[in-house]
Structure formats: structure tokens, C-alpha cells
Amino acid sequence: xxxxxxxxxxxxxxxxxxxxxxxxxxxxxxxxxxxxxxxxxxxxxxxxxxxxxxxxxxxxxxxxxxxxxxxxxxxxxxxxxxxxxxxxxxxxxxxxxxxxxxxxxxxxxxxxxxxxxxxxxxxxxxxxxxxxxxxxxxxxxxxxxxxxxxxxxxxxxxxxxxxxxxxx
Amino acid sequence: xxxxxxxxxxxxxxxxxxxxxxxxxxxxxxxxxxxxxxxxxxxxxxxxxxxxxxxxxxxxxxxxxxxxxxxxxxxxxxxxxxxxxxxxxxxxxxxxxxxxxxxxxxxxxxxxxxxxxxxxxxxxxxxxxxxxxxxxxxxxxxxxxxxxxxxxxxxxxxxxxxxxxxxxxxxxxxxxxxxxxxxxxxxxxxxxxxxxxxxxxxxxxxxxxxxxxxxxxxxxxxxxxxxxxxxxxxxxxxxxxxxxxxxxxxxxxxxx
Amino acid sequence: xxxxxxxxxxxxxxxxxxxxxxxxxxxxxxxxxxxxxxxxxxxxxxxxxxxxxxxxxxxxxxxxxxxxxxxxxxxxxxxxxxxxxxxxxxxxxxxxxxxxxxxxxxxxxxxxxxxxxxxxxxxxxxxxxxxxxxxxxxxxxxxxxxxxxxxxxxxxxxxxxxxxxxxxxxxxxxxxxxxxxxxxxxxxxxxxxxxxxxxxxxxxxxxxxxxxxxxxxxxxxxxxxxxxxxxxxxx
Numbered sequence: 001x002x003x004x005x006x007x008x009x010x011x012x013x014x015x016x017x018x019x020x021x022x023x024x025x026x027x028x029x030x031x032x033x034x035x036x037x038x039x040x041x042x043x044x045x046x047x048x049x050x051x052x053x054x055x056x057x058x059x060x061x062x063x064x065x066x067x068x069x070x071x072x073x074x075x076x077x078x079x080x081x082x083x084x085x086x087x088x089x090x091x092x093x094x095x096x097x098x099x100x101x102x103x104x105x106x107x108x109x110x111x112x113x114x115x116x117x118x119x120x121x122x123x124x125x126x127x128x129x130x131x132x133x134x135x136x137x138x139x140x141x142x143x144x145x146x147x148x149x150x151x152x153x154x155x156x157x158x159x160x161x162x163x164x165x166x167x168x
Numbered sequence: 169x170x171x172x173x174x175x176x177x178x179x180x181x182x183x184x185x186x187x188x189x190x191x192x193x194x195x196x197x198x199x200x201x202x203x204x205x206x207x208x209x210x211x212x213x214x215x216x217x218x219x220x221x222x223x224x225x226x227x228x229x230x231x232x233x234x235x236x237x238x239x240x241x242x243x244x245x246x247x248x249x250x251x252x253x254x255x256x257x258x259x260x261x262x263x264x265x266x267x268x269x270x271x272x273x274x275x276x277x278x279x280x281x282x283x284x285x286x287x288x289x290x291x292x293x294x295x296x297x298x299x300x301x302x303x304x305x306x307x308x309x310x311x312x313x314x315x316x317x318x319x320x321x322x323x324x325x326x327x328x329x330x331x332x333x334x335x336x337x338x339x340x341x342x343x344x345x346x347x348x349x350x351x352x353x354x355x356x357x358x359x360x361x362x363x364x365x366x367x368x369x370x371x372x373x374x375x376x377x378x379x380x381x382x383x384x385x386x387x388x389x390x391x392x393x394x395x396x397x398x399x400x401x402x403x404x405x406x407x408x409x410x411x412x413x414x415x416x417x418x419x420x421x422x423x424x
Numbered sequence: 425x426x427x428x429x430x431x432x433x434x435x436x437x438x439x440x441x442x443x444x445x446x447x448x449x450x451x452x453x454x455x456x457x458x459x460x461x462x463x464x465x466x467x468x469x470x471x472x473x474x475x476x477x478x479x480x481x482x483x484x485x486x487x488x489x490x491x492x493x494x495x496x497x498x499x500x501x502x503x504x505x506x507x508x509x510x511x512x513x514x515x516x517x518x519x520x521x522x523x524x525x526x527x528x529x530x531x532x533x534x535x536x537x538x539x540x541x542x543x544x545x546x547x548x549x550x551x552x553x554x555x556x557x558x559x560x561x562x563x564x565x566x567x568x569x570x571x572x573x574x575x576x577x578x579x580x581x582x583x584x585x586x587x588x589x590x591x592x593x594x595x596x597x598x599x600x601x602x603x604x605x606x607x608x609x610x611x612x613x614x615x616x617x618x619x620x621x622x623x624x625x626x627x628x629x630x631x632x633x634x635x636x637x638x639x640x641x642x643x644x645x646x647x648x649x650x651x652x653x654x655x656x657x658x659x
Contacts, residue, residue: 420615
């Protein structure tokens with residue numbers, strides 16, 4: 001599957017913009033843009049201005065609703081501002097939504113998914129629910145390579161391993 | 169009724185209580201855990217303020233329990249969020265704001281403030297202060313320890329107190345205050361200084377191996393530095409150190 | 425013998441406090457190798473020896489950073505244990521902390537940095553029990569439920585204290601090894617120490633995460649060397 005034009009990586013991270021993203025992933029990917037696709041952040045002025053505060057001057061930064069992101073990233077869409085952009089999503093369901101709306105997703109990185117009742121720990125900072133795991137397996141069966149990895153320096157945990165840890 | 173009117177006026181937390189909350193925030197990560205990250209430390213730090221704001225034990229316990237929700241930030245920048253959360257709790261206690269506003273404030277500011285702190289303190293100020301100490305060590309001896317602690321904490325401590333105070337006095341306005349303080353604008357300059365100092369260290373290790381009159385040793389150490397630089401990201405510091413130590417052992421037996 | 429136990433107690437206390445200061449409390453950087461090693465050196469009777477260990481260790485771990493849930497190697501545990509073992513060994517061997525002894529100690533203990541990271545993970549997992557305790561107390565209406573916070577400091581303190589005490593107690597062995605080293609072995613170990621320093625210098629350049637860092641560092645190194653060599657009239 002071809003990657004969406006301009007998207008260097010799709011990452012699910014409950015915390016969206018934070019240190020791991022800016023200090024570890026941007027340099028490792030050689031990316032100079034961040035696109036946050038999140039309905040809540042898009043509608044929250046405080047969230048947008050706080051995130052903008054943390055973004056280095058040379059990095060382009062957009063916050064849009066998930067539907068708007070799908071429009072941008074679909075084949076034939078306008079694409080993100082920067083040629084190499086890191087796409088940040090808050091939850092697994094947002095990744096599913098984008099994929100269902102036709103956004104190519106050759107790879108999906110899970111960075112931080114916090115504990116919530118019904119979620120089980122599969123990595124130090126990733127907790128998943130049964131429904132989320134099923135959704136990830138569906139994505140994988142349609143060609144997405146799913147991994148858990150907080151920072152690029154760590155070894156990536158493939159979906160098979162995630163499933164095994166979930167069952168324990 | 170008079171009691172109701174009094175309860176609805178915004179009660180301000182005393183300075184002593186603020187000081188206690190700030191002091192407890194120095195232990196924010198004592199019980200860091202994967203499920204809630206800094207939640208226990210944050211709940212502990214804000215407890216003195218809640219005690220003052222909620223005289224009713226049931227109300228107080230409810231407020232305290234709210235703060236055991238997930239929270240994570242950079243440990244220094246978290247002071248701003250703690251200050252702001254206390255300010256918001258004053259309004260919640262007075263019935264002027266819903267309890268969710270505190271949660272939203274914490275989850276909204278936690279990650280971006282973490283990024284600011286990680287970039288400035290962990291990845292610029294700390295390495296640069298340590299490099300300044302390592303470079304001055306041949307001249308200052310033990311004084312270099314004070315160079316490191318002095319440079320670092322002369323920035324760290326005032327900033328941490330300022331963040332807490334500004335968070336408390338400005339509430340959500342702390343974002344604008346931090347933006348106007350150009351918090352991270354010094355980072356590129358600091359990093360440039362750090363690179364200059366790292367160069368001085370390279371010079372130091374070359375000269376120590378090579379003086380006097382051992383140009384061949386300089387060559388050996390210089391190539392070790394270059395090779396180590398190339399392999400550090402891929403192999404990690406442990407493996408590179410062991411490989412270099414073994415290599416040094418072999419070469420040292422032959423040449424030193 | 426009694427003196428050795430006294431030193432072990434001192435090292436345990438200092439190492440334990442440092443491992444707590446590193447993340448759980450204060451974070452004034454008192455637990456960084458460049459501060460901790462001379463400090464423990466002073467406690468154990470050789471402050472200069474501590475400094476000699478602390479500077480290269482600081483450089484080796486300069487780029488390590490705790491970003492959210494991602495943990496770096498534990499430089500504090502390594503620095504504390506290394507100082508605990510090497511300083512008394514140097515005094516016992518009568519050599520003080522010299523390059524061969526430092527290289528010997530460092531290669532012996534280096535895996536502690538990785539082990540320390542695993543220890544931190546274990547400590548985090550244990551802290552979830554504290555969280556459960558706090559949640560249970562909060563559910564019963566206890567507004568001071570989060571006071572369990574400070575109990576999270578016990579495990580890192582205890583683990584580091586034990587390791588440091590052990591380091592002091594086995595230091596006579598290291599002293600013995602140092603004293604039987606032949607001159608050839610000593611010069612080999614000295615070469616090793618220079619190589620470790622070289623890795624430290626490389627790691628220092630890596631720690632400055634900036635595209636231009638290596639170039640700036642190279643120019644600065646060349647300029648300084650040229651300056652000093654010229655000043656010494658060696659050209």
C-alpha cells in the first residue's frame with residue numbers, strides 16, 4: 001500500500017504533542033510538520049495555543065477535525081502543509097475512521113494509550129481494549145503494519161506480540 | 169442565607185498552603201506508575217489546598233479523588249499546572265466553575281508543557297551545564313561541580329517557582345504568560361554553546377592522550393571518537409563503550 | 425574490617441538518597457555522575473578520585489533523557505556503585521583512583537546502567553500497588569489518600585543502597601586485582617581508559633541534538649588544539 005503523500009508516520013498518542021513526539025520522532029523521521037487530527041483539540045483554543053507554544057519555529061503545525069484530515073489526506077486531497085509530516089491521532093478509533101474514509105495507512109505507530117477501565121497493559125505506556133485490538137487486527141488484515149513504540153530508539157513491538165501480551 | 173453567601177464567595181488559598189503545595193510538588197514523581205503516571209504525586213501536592221478549600225470532608229474527599237486521574241508533564245513545568253489547578257479549584261469550590269474544568273486544564277496543558285520542559289531542561293540546559301563543568305574541570309578541579317549545579321539551578325529553581333506562582337495567579341492565562349516569557353527561545357543558543365563545549369572536550373581527550381609528543385595516540389583517540397560517534401545511535405552507549413574499552417585494551421598493551 | 429562496614433553504610437546512604445533524588449524527589453541534579461561521584465568520593469575519603477570517575481561517566485550518559493514513560497539508562501546507579509567500589513579499592517591498593525583502576529571498575533560495573541533501568545520499571549510496576557491503595561482509600565472518603573506517594577521512594581532507595589554497600593564490601597577484591605596487575609596490563613588498561621574517554625567525547629557531541637552540533641564541535645576542537653599546540657611551541 002502506498003503511503004499518503006506527505007505523511008511520514010501515523011501515530012496514536014493520547015497525549016498528542018509532547019516530548020517524545022517533538023524531541024525523538026521529528027528528528028528520527030526527518031519530518032518538519034505535525035498534523036493533529038482530533039475533534040476535541042480542534043475545538044479547544046487553549047489546547048491549540050498550548051500546543052503551538054511547544055512547536056519549534058521551523059516546524060509547520062496544523063490542528064484539524066478528523067473528517068477534515070481525511071479530506072486532506074485522501075488520494076487526490078490537498079495533503080498536509082509540510083512535505084514530511086507526522087500525523088497525530090488521539091485514539092485507535094480515529095485511525096480506523098481515517099482508514100475507512102480512504103486515507104492510506106501503510107504503518108500505524110501506537111505511542112501512548114492510557115489506562116481506562118476495560119483496557120489491558122501491553123507495553124509500559126500502551127493499554128488496549130478488546131475492541132481496539134480487534135480494530136487493529138482489521139487494519140492489519142488490510143495491509144497496515146501496526147507497532148507499539150514510544151520512541152524510535154526502542155525496539156518496535158509488532159501486532160503479533162501485542163496480541164500475545166493481551167491474552168496473558 | 170448568610171452561610172450560603174459566604175460559601176459562594178471565592179475563598180483564596182493562604183500563602184502558607186501554597187508553599188506547602190509547591191514543596192510537595194518537588195516529590196511529584198515519587199510514585200510514578202504506568203497507569204496514572206504522575207497522578208499520585210499530583211494528588212498529594214494539591215491536597216493541602218483542597219483541605220483549605222473544602223471544609224466539608226465528603227466534598228474534600230471527592231475533590232481529592234478527582235486528582236487521582238491520569239496526569240503527566242515535565243516535573244518542573246508541572247508546577248505551572250499545579251498552580252493553575254489550585255486557582256481553578258478555588259472557583260470550583262465557590263461553585264463558579266464545574267469540576268471538569270480542572271481536569272480539562274490538566275489534560276490540555278500537560279503534554280505541551282511536557283514538551284517545553286523536555287526540550288529546554290533535559291535536552292539543552294542540563295547537557296550544556298554539564299559540558300561547561302567537564303570543560304572547566306582541568307582548571308577548576310572540584311569547582312567544576314559548582315559550575316554545573318550553579319548554572320543549572322540558577323535557572324531551574326527561579327523558573328520552577330515562577331511557573332508555580334504564574335500558574336496560580338493567572339490560571340488558564342499561564343499559557344500566554346509562558347508564551348510571552350519566550351521560554352524556549354534560548355534553546356538554539358544553548359545548543360550552539362553545547363556544541364562548542366563538546367568540541368572543547370574532544371580537544372581535551374585528544375590532548376590528554378597525545379601530549380607530550382605522542383601524535384600517533386592522538387590519531388588513535390581521534391579515530392575512536394569518530395567511529396564511536398557514528399555507532400552510538402545504533403549500538404547504544406553500553407555496547408560502544410565495551411567495544412572501545414576492548415580496543416583500547418589491545419592498543420594500550422601495544423602502545424602506551 | 426569495621427572501617428569497611430562504616431564506609432559501606434555511608435555509601436549505602438548516599439547512593440540511596442541519590443537514586444531517589446534522580447526522579448522521585450527534588451531533581452536538583454545532585455544525582456548526576458559529575459556531582460554524585462565526587463560527593464561520594466568525599467564521603468569515602470578521596471574526593472579527587474570521585475571527580476576522576478564522575479566526569480567521563482557524566483559525558484557517557486549526557487544524552488540520556490526521560491521522555492514520558494520512556495526511560496534512559498540509569499547513570500546514577502552506575503556512578504554510585506562505581507564510586508563505592510573503586511574509591512575504597514584505590515585507597516586499599518595504595519594507588520588511589522588511577523586510570524587502570526577506573527577502567528577496570530567501569531568495565532566491570534557498566535551493565536548496572538541497564539540493570540538500573542529494569543529496576544526502575546520494576547519500581548514503577550510496584551507503584552501501581554500504591555496507586556491501588558490510594559484509590560481504595562479515596563473511595564472510602566479519605567482526602568489524604570495520596571500521602572502514599574512518598575512510599576514510592578523506598579524501593580529505589582533500598583535497591584541502590586544495597587548495591588552500593590555491596591560495592592564497598594567487595595572493593596578489597598578489586599584492590600587485590602589492581603595490585604597484581606603487571607606493567608603490561610596496566611598500560612593496556614590505561615589505553616582502555618583513553619578509549620572510554622573518547623566515547624565520552626563522542627557521546628557529548630551526540631547529546632546536543634542539533635544538526636549542526638558535530639560540525640560546530642569539530643571546528644571548536646580543531647581551534648582549541650591549534651591554539652594549545654601553538655602556545656606550547658610544539659609545532
